[in-house]
Amino acid sequence: MEKKSFKGYIYLLPSIIIMICFTLYPLVRAIVMSFLGDYSIINGSYKSIGFDNYKDLFKDPDFFKSLRNTSIYVICVVPASICLSLLIAVLINNCKKFKAFFQTVYFLPYVTSVIAIGIVWRWMFNSNYGLINYALGLFGIEPIQWLNRPEYAMPALIIFAIWKSMAFNILIFLAGLQTIPEDIYRAARIDSTPRFRVFTRITVPSLAPMIVYSSVIGMIGAFKVYNEVFSLFQGKAGPANSAITIVYYIYDKFYNSYKYGVAAAGSVVLFLIILAMTQIQLRVTGEKKKN
Amino acid sequence: MDIRIENLTKTYGNLNAVDHMSLNIKDGELVGLLGPSGCGKSTTLFMLSGLTTPTTGKIFFGDKDVTSIPPEDREIGLVFQNYALYPHMTVEDNITFPLINRGVKKPQAKEMALEMAKVVKIDQLMNRKPGELSGGQQQRVAIARALVKKPQVLLLDEPLSNLDAKLRVETREEIRRIQQEVKITTIFVTHDQEEAMSISDRIAVMKEGVLQQYEVPQTMYLNPANIFVSRFLGTPEINNIEIDVKDGVITADGVELRRGVSLADGHYKAGVRPESFHVAEGGISLGVEGIRMTGRDLLIFSKFGNETIRVLVHSYMQVNPGDKVEVSVREGHILVFDDADKLIGRF
Numbered sequence: 001m002e003k004k005s006f007k008g009y010i011y012l013l014p015s016i017i018i019m020i021c022f023t024l025y026p027l028v029r030a031i032v033m034s035f036l037g038d039y040s041i042i043n044g045s046y047k048s049i050g051f052d053n054y055k056d057l058f059k060d061p062d063f064f065k066s067l068r069n070t071s072i073y074v075i076c077v078v079p080a081s082i083c084l085s086l087l088i089a090v091l092i093n094n095c096k097k098f099k100a101f102f103q104t105v106y107f108l109p110y111v112t113s114v115i116a117i118g119i120v121w122r123w124m125f126n127s128n129y130g131l132i133n134y135a136l137g138l139f140g141i142e143p144i145q146w147l148n149r150p151e152y153a154m155p156a157l158i159i160f161a162i163w164k165s166m167a168f169n170i171l172i173f174l175a176g177l178q179t180i181p182e183d184i185y186r187a188a189r190i191d192s193t194p195r196f197r198v199f200t201r202i203t204v205p206s207l208a209p210m211i212v213y214s215s216v217i218g219m220i221g222a223f224k225v226y227n228e229v230f231s232l233f234q235g236k237a238g239p240a241n242s243a244i245t246i247v248y249y250i251y252d253k254f255y256n257s258y259k260y261g262v263a264a265a266g267s268v269v270l271f272l273i274i275l276a277m278t279q280i281q282l283r284v285t286g287e288k289k290k291n
Numbered sequence: 292m293d294i295r296i297e298n299l300t301k302t303y304g305n306l307n308a309v310d311h312m313s314l315n316i317k318d319g320e321l322v323g324l325l326g327p328s329g330c331g332k333s334t335t336l337f338m339l340s341g342l343t344t345p346t347t348g349k350i351f352f353g354d355k356d357v358t359s360i361p362p363e364d365r366e367i368g369l370v371f372q373n374y375a376l377y378p379h380m381t382v383e384d385n386i387t388f389p390l391i392n393r394g395v396k397k398p399q400a401k402e403m404a405l406e407m408a409k410v411v412k413i414d415q416l417m418n419r420k421p422g423e424l425s426g427g428q429q430q431r432v433a434i435a436r437a438l439v440k441k442p443q444v445l446l447l448d449e450p451l452s453n454l455d456a457k458l459r460v461e462t463r464e465e466i467r468r469i470q471q472e473v474k475i476t477t478i479f480v481t482h483d484q485e486e487a488m489s490i491s492d493r494i495a496v497m498k499e500g501v502l503q504q505y506e507v508p509q510t511m512y513l514n515p516a517n518i519f520v521s522r523f524l525g526t527p528e529i530n531n532i533e534i535d536v537k538d539g540v541i542t543a544d545g546v547e548l549r550r551g552v553s554l555a556d557g558h559y560k561a562g563v564r565p566e567s568f569h570v571a572e573g574g575i576s577l578g579v580e581g582i583r584m585t586g587r588d589l590l591i592f593s594k595f596g597n598e599t600i601r602v603l604v605h606s607y608m609q610v611n612p613g614d615k616v617e618v619s620v621r622e623g624h625i626l627v628f629d630d631a632d633k634l635i636g637r638f
Contacts, residue, residue, distance in 0.1 A: 183372075183375035186369075187375040190437075191440075193388070205379040
C-alpha cells in the first residue's frame with residue numbers, strides 16, 4: 001500500500017513541481033510581499049513589516065473605484081452573458097441547417113486575440129463613424145462618446161465583455177443541450193407544452209449544472225478582468241481612470257508606480273474576494289443539490 | 292374511441308418502413324403491435340401519435356380524420372420506451388405538467404394527479420424525483436402522466452423492455468388492469484410474443500412493414516395466416532417439416548402422419564407445434580437426441596428427416612438421450628401451407 005502511493009506521487013511529481021513553482025510559490029511570495037513596507041524587487045530590501053501596504057491601499061480612492069467598477073462589471077457581465085448565451089445556444093441548436101456554421105461563428109471571439117477584438121470594437125464604438133452610433137442614429141439617438149467620456153467608459157467595457165464572454169458559454173450550453181434526450185421534448189410536445197414553457201421548465205433546468213459551472217467560471221474570470229480594459233482603452237483604464245478594475249489597479253501599482261507592496265496587498269484582497277464568492281456559490285448550489 | 296388506419300405508408304428513402312397498412316381497432320380494446328425489430332411497429336405507433344407524419348394513407352379516430360392533426364391536439368397519451376420523465380420534476384409535477392399546460396388550475400390539477408396516481412398505485416411517491424424510483428415505478432409515473440389528461444387513446448412504446456423478467460410479468464398484468472379500469476383504447480408495441488398474447492385483445496403481427504395478420508391471440512396461435520406468423524408465435528418454436536400428400540394420406544419422410552384428408556396431391560410445407568405431439572403406442576418412432584427440462588414440460592430434441600424437431604411431453608416422463616419415444620400428432624394440429632407460405636388448412 002505504502003509503496004503504491006509512493007509510486008503514484010512520482011507520477012504526479014512533474015505537475016506538482018510546476019504547481020509549486022508557478023502557483024504556490026508566487027502566491028506565498030505575494031502574501032509575504034504584501035506585509036513588507038517599501039519592498040524592492042531589485043534587491044529584496046524593505047523598510048518595515050506590517051500592515052502599511054494595506055493602510056495605503058484602503059486610503060487610495062482609486063482602489064475603491066476599482067473595487068466598485070469590478071463589482072458592477074461582474075454583476076452586469078456574468079448574468080447578461082449567461083442569459084444571452086442560453087438564448088443563442090438554444091437558437092443554434094434548433095437551427096438544423098446552418099448549425100455547424102453558427103457554432104463556428106459564435107466561437108470565434110474565444111479563439112481570437114483580445115487585442116485584435118479590442119481594435120475592432122474601438123472602431124465600432126467610435127463616436128463619429130462607429131457602427132454602434134450609426135445604428136443608434138437610425139433610432140434617432142444622438143451619437144454617444146463611448147470611449148471618450150468617463151460616464152460611458154464602463155457601459156462600453158461591459159457591452160464589449162458580454163459579447164466576448166458569450167463564446168465560451170455558448171459552447172458549454174450547446175454541449176449541454178446535446179445531452180438532453182430527444183424523447184423528453186417529444187413528451188413535452190405530447191403534453192401540449194407551450195414553447196416558452198418548454199424553455200423555462202425543461203431546457204433551463206436540464207442545463208442547470210452547466211449554468212452553475214458557467215456562472216462560477218464566469219464570475220472568477222470577471223473579477224480578474226484586465227485584458228478587456230487594456231485592449232479597449234489602448235493600455236489605459238478609460239478616460240480619467242473611469243474604467244479601472246482591480247487587476248488593472250494592481251498592474252498599474254506594480255509596473256507604473258513601482259509600489260510592489262501595495263500591488264501585492266491588492267492581489268491578496270482580490271484573492272480573498274474570489275475565495276469568498278466561490279465558497280458562497282458552491283455552498284448555495286451544494287444545498288440545492290441536496291434538496 | 293374507434294381507430295381506423297387506412298393504407299398507411301411511411302417511406303424512408305426507398306425503404307417502406309410501413310407498407311399500405313390497414314387496421315380497425317374497436318373502442319376499448321387493447322391491441323399489441325408485434326414483430327421483430329425493424330418491422331415498422333414503432334413507426335406505426337408514432338404515426339398514430341402524430342410525432343411521425345405518414346407518407347400516404349389516413350388515420351381516423353372515430354369519424355375524425357386526424358392524419359394532419361399535430362400530436363398535442365390528438366387527445367392521445369404516449370408512454371415512451373425509456374419513459375421520458377422530466378428528471379428535475381417531482382412525480383407530482385410530472386403528472387400535473389400536461390394538465391397545467393392545458394390551463395387546469397393548480398389545486399384541481401393536483402387532485403386529478405393524485406386520483407390517477409392511486410389508479411397506478413404510486414400515490415405514496417408523489418414527492419420523489421424520477422431518479423429515486425425503480426424502473427417499474429417510473430413506468431407507472433409515465434402511464435399516470437399519459438392518462439391524467441383523459442386521452443381517448445393510450446399508446447405505449449415497448450412498455451416492458453426496460454424491466455427485469457419478474458417485473459415484466461407483473462407490469463403487463465398491471466397495464467391490463469389499468470387499461471380495463473380506465474376503459475381506454477390502447478395500442479402497445481412489443482417484440483415479445485408472449486407479452487402480446489397474454490394481455491392483448493387482438494394482436495397485429497408485422498414483418499418488413501407489412502401487416503401479416505390481425506386477430507385474437509388464441510385464434511392467431513391456432514390459425515396463423517402464414518409460416519412467418521406461425522414461427523413468430525409460441526416457444527419453443529414451431530417445427531417446420533416438408534410433407535407429401537397422395538390419395539388423402541399425409542406422409543413426411545416416408546412416415547404416415549394422417550389419412551383421409553381432403554387435400555390435392557402434392558408437396559407442401561407444414562408446421563407442427565412442439566406441444567401438438569402426444570405420446571402414443573404405435574405412433575411415429577422418434578430417437579431422442581437431447582432433452583431440456585423446463586419445469587412443467589420436458590422438451591425432447593429428435594431427428595426427423597433432415598430436421599431437428601422439438602417435442603414437448605409431460606415432465607414426469609422418464610426419457611434419456613438414446614431412447615425411443617412413440618408419438619402421434621393431435622387431430623387438427625398439422626398446419627399445412629402453400630407455396631406462398633399461406634395457411635391452407637389444419638389436419
